[in-house]
Amino acid sequence: MIENILYGLSFAFSLSAIFANIVGVALGITFGALPGLTSTMGVALLIPLTFGMEPVIAFSALLGMYIGSVYGGSLTAIMINTPGTPAAVATLLEGPGLTAKGQGRKAMEMATIASFVGGFFSCMALTLVAPQLAKVALSFGPPEYFAISLFGLSIVIGLSTNELLKGVIAALLGLLIATIGIDSVSGTVRNTFGIPELLSGVSLVPALVGLFAISQVLLKLEEWVETRVETYSPTVPISGEKDRLTLKDMHNNFWTIIRSSVIGTFVGLIPATGGGTASFIAYNETKRTSKEPEKFGSGHLPGVAATEAANNATTGGALIPLLTLGIPGDMVTAVMLGALMIQGLAPGPLLFRDNMPIITGIFIALMLANVFMLILGFNSLRFLSKIVALPTGLLLSFVSVLCLLGSYAMANSGFDVLVMVCFGAIGYILTRCGFPLAPLLLAMILSPLLESNFRRSMIMSQQDFSIFFTRPISLVIIIITILFLTKTIWDETRRRLKKARSENINKVSSIS
Numbered sequence: 001m002i003e004n005i006l007y008g009l010s011f012a013f014s015l016s017a018i019f020a021n022i023v024g025v026a027l028g029i030t031f032g033a034l035p036g037l038t039s040t041m042g043v044a045l046l047i048p049l050t051f052g053m054e055p056v057i058a059f060s061a062l063l064g065m066y067i068g069s070v071y072g073g074s075l076t077a078i079m080i081n082t083p084g085t086p087a088a089v090a091t092l093l094e095g096p097g098l099t100a101k102g103q104g105r106k107a108m109e110m111a112t113i114a115s116f117v118g119g120f121f122s123c124m125a126l127t128l129v130a131p132q133l134a135k136v137a138l139s140f141g142p143p144e145y146f147a148i149s150l151f152g153l154s155i156v157i158g159l160s161t162n163e164l165l166k167g168v169i170a171a172l173l174g175l176l177i178a179t180i181g182i183d184s185v186s187g188t189v190r191n192t193f194g195i196p197e198l199l200s201g202v203s204l205v206p207a208l209v210g211l212f213a214i215s216q217v218l219l220k221l222e223e224w225v226e227t228r229v230e231t232y233s234p235t236v237p238i239s240g241e242k243d244r245l246t247l248k249d250m251h252n253n254f255w256t257i258i259r260s261s262v263i264g265t266f267v268g269l270i271p272a273t274g275g276g277t278a279s280f281i282a283y284n285e286t287k288r289t290s291k292e293p294e295k296f297g298s299g300h301l302p303g304v305a306a307t308e309a310a311n312n313a314t315t316g317g318a319l320i321p322l323l324t325l326g327i328p329g330d331m332v333t334a335v336m337l338g339a340l341m342i343q344g345l346a347p348g349p350l351l352f353r354d355n356m357p358i359i360t361g362i363f364i365a366l367m368l369a370n371v372f373m374l375i376l377g378f379n380s381l382r383f384l385s386k387i388v389a390l391p392t393g394l395l396l397s398f399v400s401v402l403c404l405l406g407s408y409a410m411a412n413s414g415f416d417v418l419v420m421v422c423f424g425a426i427g428y429i430l431t432r433c434g435f436p437l438a439p440l441l442l443a444m445i446l447s448p449l450l451e452s453n454f455r456r457s458m459i460m461s462q463q464d465f466s467i468f469f470t471r472p473i474s475l476v477i478i479i480i481t482i483l484f485l486t487k488t489i490w491d492e493t494r495r496r497l498k499k500a501r502s503e504n505i506n507k508v509s510s511i512s
Contacts, residue, residue: 028068
């Protein structure tokens with residue numbers, strides 16, 4: 001054991017591996033911050049450059065790209081209301097609000113620290129308990145995946161407490177959009193209107209960029225035309241004492257970061273979920289347990305801490321089933337599965353038995369990537385915090401160009417640009433009408449998992465619905481979902497009744 005650790009240290013701490021790690025993290029932060037350039041794309045583009053490298057050096061670069069890009073998506077989400085990656089969507093719930101209050105630097109510092117803690121926590125989980133956690137995920141079948149998807153979809157209510165009906169309508173629209181394409185179970189073509197490009201469904205990245213970036217460009221452009229505002233930045237100073245993270249802030253958010261790290265690690269362990277789902281679950285749990293839930297949605301620091309700790313914790317969690325079972329935890333690890341094969345490493349139990357020094361080196365490289373992300377992240381914040389001071393026209397033009405390039409670069413497809421424009425219009429209209437966008441996106445992400453596993457469960461049980469209640473794990477998750485929905489609806493009802501009573505009292509007081 002000690003010999004393996006020493007070999008791993010010698011591999012991971014070689015000058016070549018450290019240089020590859022730092023370059024990977026720097027490129028990852030750049031990729032993550034640019035809308036449309038996803039972690040998957042960054043890792044895929046980097047793989048050809050790792051041909052011929054030693055395994056630990058190659059994975060130092062790849063894991064650096066992975067860690068840096070997941071973190072980088074939060075920076076533009078906070079600063080210019082544009083998520084760099086799908087995992088950063090939940091950060092939009094609080095990040096831009098903090099920037100509007102003049103606390104953009106504080107939000108980015110919290111995102112950096114929470115990302116480091118979440119990522120490092122998942123590294124420790126990967127190193128210490130990978131085989132045990134992988135056994136839990138291995139026991140999951142279609143009924144369990146359906147139950148998890150159902151629980152994830154129930155978060156829509158938690159994300160729409162101020163506009164519950166509109167949130168549900170937005171989620172239903174997301175479910176409808178998710179049906180476009182070829183049915184994965186029966187092979188039936190659905191809702192494509194004869195458009196060949198829609199056979200594979202609506203591409204998530206162009207849709208994401210349109211909903212959360214182009215719609216914001218249109219809203220800000222409208223605001224700029226109406227008010228003739230010269231800059232995109234708020235009137236509150238961007239940099240100052242109130243715009244720096246304090247020890248008190250860290251103390252107040254300590255347990256939020258730890259809890260969200262646990263959630264992110266576990267969600268990352270479950271294949272086909274990912275950082276976006278983990279972020280929404282962690283955000284909703286933080287809001288549910290908060291003593292000040294009314295502050296969420298307008299720029300509240302615990303929301304940023306929760307989402308960033310969770311989505312970065314999925315990185316180590318997603319590697320657990322990949323390395324121990326050969327099952328990718330998300331799209332990025334699916335690409336890394338190919339990188340493992342290229343290096344002559346077959347994932348599974350034999351990987352740990354036959355190549356333990358290399359695996360130890362990879363574990364240490366992952367930890368180092370999180371450390372380099374923390375260092376590079378903090379050193380880039382001063383520059384990034386100046387972005388909001390750019391003239392509005394220049395900033396909106398820059399964001400629009402990035403969105404255009406990011407959407408086109410995914411598949412070199414002009415149709416994806418059209419999808420981005422259409423979803424930008426949809427996002428603009430929904431926002432103007434008071435509909436939240438997060439439930440729509442969450443429904444689009446979870447709907448394929450929900451539908452396919454429900455139908456597979458029905459095939460397994462010969463159309464017997466009791467299969468969801470006779471399997472212990474599925475039953476427990478469904479019970480938790482029901483309790484969660486009941487509690488959320490009850491809290492919302494009490495809030496509305498309290499608000500109505502308060503308004504009635506104020507009316508009576510004003511009359512008297």
